[in-house]
Amino acid sequence: MTSNKKLKMALESIKYKRGHLEILDQLLIPDSHEFIPVNDTSDAWRAIKQMQVRGAPAIAIVGCLSLAIELHNKEFDNKQSLVDHICKQLEYLVTSRPTAVNMKEATHRFSALAQALKDDKNYSKDDVKQLMIEELELMLEDDIATNKAIGKNGAEHILGSSSDQPVCILTHCNTGSLATAGYGTALGVVRRLHELDKLNHAFCTETRPYNQGSRLTAYELVYETIPATLICDSMVSMVMKNKGISAVVVGADRVVKNGDTANKIGTYQLAICAKYHNIPFYVACPVTTFDPNMKTGEEIHIEERPHHEMTRVKGVSLAPDGINCYNPAFDVTPAELITGGIITEYGVFLPDELYNCLMMIDKTKHEEFPRSRSRTNFQIFTER
Numbered sequence: 001m002t003s004n005k006k007l008k009m010a011l012e013s014i015k016y017k018r019g020h021l022e023i024l025d026q027l028l029i030p031d032s033h034e035f036i037p038v039n040d041t042s043d044a045w046r047a048i049k050q051m052q053v054r055g056a057p058a059i060a061i062v063g064c065l066s067l068a069i070e071l072h073n074k075e076f077d078n079k080q081s082l083v084d085h086i087c088k089q090l091e092y093l094v095t096s097r098p099t100a101v102n103m104k105e106a107t108h109r110f111s112a113l114a115q116a117l118k119d120d121k122n123y124s125k126d127d128v129k130q131l132m133i134e135e136l137e138l139m140l141e142d143d144i145a146t147n148k149a150i151g152k153n154g155a156e157h158i159l160g161s162s163s164d165q166p167v168c169i170l171t172h173c174n175t176g177s178l179a180t181a182g183y184g185t186a187l188g189v190v191r192r193l194h195e196l197d198k199l200n201h202a203f204c205t206e207t208r209p210y211n212q213g214s215r216l217t218a219y220e221l222v223y224e225t226i227p228a229t230l231i232c233d234s235m236v237s238m239v240m241k242n243k244g245i246s247a248v249v250v251g252a253d254r255v256v257k258n259g260d261t262a263n264k265i266g267t268y269q270l271a272i273c274a275k276y277h278n279i280p281f282y283v284a285c286p287v288t289t290f291d292p293n294m295k296t297g298e299e300i301h302i303e304e305r306p307h308h309e310m311t312r313v314k315g316v317s318l319a320p321d322g323i324n325c326y327n328p329a330f331d332v333t334p335a336e337l338i339t340g341g342i343i344t345e346y347g348v349f350l351p352d353e354l355y356n357c358l359m360m361i362d363k364t365k366h367e368e369f370p371r372s373r374s375r376t377n378f379q380i381f382t383e384r
């Protein structure tokens with residue numbers, strides 16, 4: 001059955017065909033919906049840094065697609081210079097924003113794959129270039145399939161504990177089609193619940209100071225006529241107390257080995273409020289957001305953004321010049337506050353089980369995901 005809910009295409013933030021990449025300039029949403037060209041890795045670096053594109057998965061996807069564009073347009077003397085360029089540009093893209101791990105994870109996977117192809121005499125320079133472009137392009141379709149699995153796993157887990165009644169979900173920041181290749185992670189769980197007619201209502205926070213919630217998540221929810229209410233960040237305790245919230249579901253920028261999770265600033269206090277109100281707290285993310293090379297959240301570098309992003313909105317001052325500002329873009333939620341679990345494309349895991357469960361997953365048995373060569377190199381990342 002194709003309900004009108006499914007007829008409306010989800011919003012997209014990335015438009016790609018070989019040799020051509022455009023991204024939705026998210027700084028202009030919701031006032032205007034404009035795409036800008038990304039012609040190489042420098043354009044991508046700048047767009048990520050300025051947050052014209054943002055969201056852990058989208059950052060990695062746009063970074064990798066910008067490299068695919070560069071490889072398509074550039075000639076190389078030999079395999080070594082080709083692979084050197086790939087590795088160098090991937091490392092450069094990682095420097096655009098430090099907290100989300102997805103670009104770094106992609107760098108490890110694709111650098112390892114490029115090196116392996118270089119060392120394999122069966123592949124010419126042109127073979128390596130073609131295969132690497134194809135692998136980088138797989139990020140797009142792989143991400144959408146991954147997000148739909150996250151949505152399915154998360155909705156089933158939440159409904160399983162709600163005696164199948166429609167549920168109310170509270171979410172933070174933007175984790176939808178504007179933070180990924182499409183469908184979204186935490187917002188993908190909301191979409192799946194809506195598709196199943198099991199979403200009573202969604203509450204989204206403004207998410208100051210960049211307002212990913214009021215500008216981006218509300219935009220997605222209105223566009224797809226998903227029943228939702230926008231709240232200020234300061235209202236979450238009252239909403240949890242009075243609005244029958246069934247679960248809180250947020251995204252992630254980096255989940256480390258013990259399950260501690262870096263996510264948008266304000267997530268930590270959401271988790272504290274959820275604990276106080278005995279509401280299950282979930283993190284939703286692809287396994288490419290997992291960084292088992294960090295043991296606890298203490299190791300995560302928290303990006304601090306410019307003060308003007310707090311004190312000025314579209315040119316209007318919200319605070320006097322001269323006031324000191326502290327503007328961390330993320331905080332770390334300790335694993336013990338992630339009481340619902342971590343929702344991935346392979347299932348929902350308690351934080352302290354996540355590492356062992358992921359290490360045991362045989363990805364070749366999950367045919368539901370497009371299988372890029374690089375994905376099977378998950379071990380490379382964890383053995384670094």
Ligand SMILES: CSC[C@H]1O[C@H](OP(=O)(O)O)[C@H](O)[C@@H]1O
Nearest residue numbers: 054055056175179251252263264
């Ligand atoms: C699925 S997006 C994950 C994550 O990224 C966002 O941060 P930003 O908008 O600064 O890139 C936010 O923390 C989301 O939860």
